[in-house]
Amino acid sequence: MLPLPALEQAQKDFVNYQGAGMSIIEMSHRGKHYDAVHQAALAAVREVLSVPEDYDVLLLQGGATMQFAMIPMNFIKAGTTAEYVHTGEWAKKAIGDGKKVGATRITWSGESEGFKRMPSPDEIKAGSDAAYVHLCGNETIGGIEYQDFPQLGDVPVVVDMSSHIGSRDIPWDRIDMVYAGAQKNMGPAGLGVVIAKKSFIASANADLPAYLSYQRHAAADSLYNTPPVFAIYMMKLTLDWVRENGGIDGMKALAAARSQAVYAAIDNSGGWYNCPVDRASRSKMNVVWRLPSEDLEKKFIAEATAAGFNGLKGHRSVGGCRASMYNAMPVEGAEKLAQFMADFQRANA
Numbered sequence: 272m273l274p275l276p277a278l279e280q281a282q283k284d285f286v287n288y289q290g291a292g293m294s295i296i297e298m299s300h301r302g303k304h305y306d307a308v309h310q311a312a313l314a315a316v317r318e319v320l321s322v323p324e325d326y327d328v329l330l331l332q333g334g335a336t337m338q339f340a341m342i343p344m345n346f347i348k349a350g351t352t353a354e355y356v357h358t359g360e361w362a363k364k365a366i367g368d369g370k371k372v373g374a375t376r377i378t379w380s381g382e383s384e385g386f387k388r389m390p391s392p393d394e395i396k397a398g399s400d401a402a403y404v405h406l407c408g409n410e411t412i413g414g415i416e417y418q419d420f421p422q423l424g425d426v427p428v429v430v431d432m433s434s435h436i437g438s439r440d441i442p443w444d445r446i447d448m449v450y451a452g453a454q455k456n457m458g459p460a461g462l463g464v465v466i467a468k469k470s471f472i473a474s475a476n477a478d479l480p481a482y483l484s485y486q487r488h489a490a491a492d493s494l495y496n497t498p499p500v501f502a503i504y505m506m507k508l509t510l511d512w513v514r515e516n517g518g519i520d521g522m523k524a525l526a527a528a529r530s531q532a533v534y535a536a537i538d539n540s541g542g543w544y545n546c547p548v549d550r551a552s553r554s555k556m557n558v559v560w561r562l563p564s565e566d567l568e569k570k571f572i573a574e575a576t577a578a579g580f581n582g583l584k585g586h587r588s589v590g591g592c593r594a595s596m597y598n599a600m601p602v603e604g605a606e607k608l609a610q611f612m613a614d615f616q617r618a619n620a
């Protein structure tokens with residue numbers, strides 16, 4: 272979901288952007304109108320996410336998936352190894368691309384436990400040859416989220432925050448790079464946001480094809496080539512809405528209220544609904560649960576869809592049910608879902 276005010280503003284501006292006589296998607300990305308949008312978008316990311324001065328904000332194409340490849344290309348050097356924490360489907364994809372590029376090691380894996388939890392910070396250890404440690408902050412499919420991030424000193428920590436960026440504080444003293452596909456919590460598809468310490472970017476391999484080089488993008492203020500202008504403009508409007516709704520503190524409160532409503536429906540069901548993840552790792556963005564049988568799950572999803580609850584089917588790789596509740600979703604939607612769950616249980620248990 273995107274905030275309705277952002278969609279309405281975009282609709283109003285779409286054909287004739289601020290009296291310019293053309294749409295934002297028709298203009299030169301080097302003209303004054305787009306430049307103002309670009310700078311405002313970069314500034315909004317900095318302000319909303321409290322990005323420190325010594326970090327660069329990059330706006331790139333290719334979503335989060337492009338970063339799975341760019342990170343190892345930029346940061347694995349001869350004699351170093353990239354460390355990955357394996358916590359589920361998205362971590363696995365990052366690992367797969369890392370392996371194709373250079374030396375990698377799995378630092379910690381939740382596979383044998385069925386990916387039901389995130390490691391605690393002290394379970395994550397990096398070798399002396401580590402190029403970086405990569406974590407997936409919130410496993411969108413598995414429904415697990417770090418409550419706390421490890422402090423690894425000199426080893427750079429890189430976090431895929433695609434599905435929870437903008438919903439919580441980012442401990443910049445522990446994290447050297449954050450990246451996210453914008454489309455879950457910050458805007459439409461087509462944009463990847465990378466926020467990385469300048470010194471980390473300065474340490475990257477420089478001899479790369481232009482688009483794949485963080486240094487190239489940082490030096491050009493994310494205007495090395497034509498940026499995804501419409502997605503950037505929409506992200507700016509989305510972040511304006513975040514600012515007007517209490518910033519990160521406001522989003523934290525909404526995420527807590529939404530997720531508590533649905534977890535309460537699960538916890539109050541006497542085990543009829545079952546959340547397969549450890550309590551301490553429960554995601555505030557993606558709540559997953561099972562019903563007593565697959566037939567009941569099918570029935571639940573069919574009736575929920577008919578009642579106007581969309582997208583509750585769990586990812587095809589894991590089954591079950593999942594409610595993805597990003598920033599723009601009203602708390603009321605989660606409360607209605609919780610009520611629907613209680614009613615469905617009463618009718619079917």
Ligand SMILES: *Cc1c(COP(=O)(O)O)cnc(C)c1O
Pocket residue numbers: 333334335336337361407409410411431432433434451452453455
């Ligand atoms: C959705 C998602 C991705 C993939 O994002 P794309 O922008 O589609 O490449 C990667 N990581 C996580 C955690 C995600 O939720």
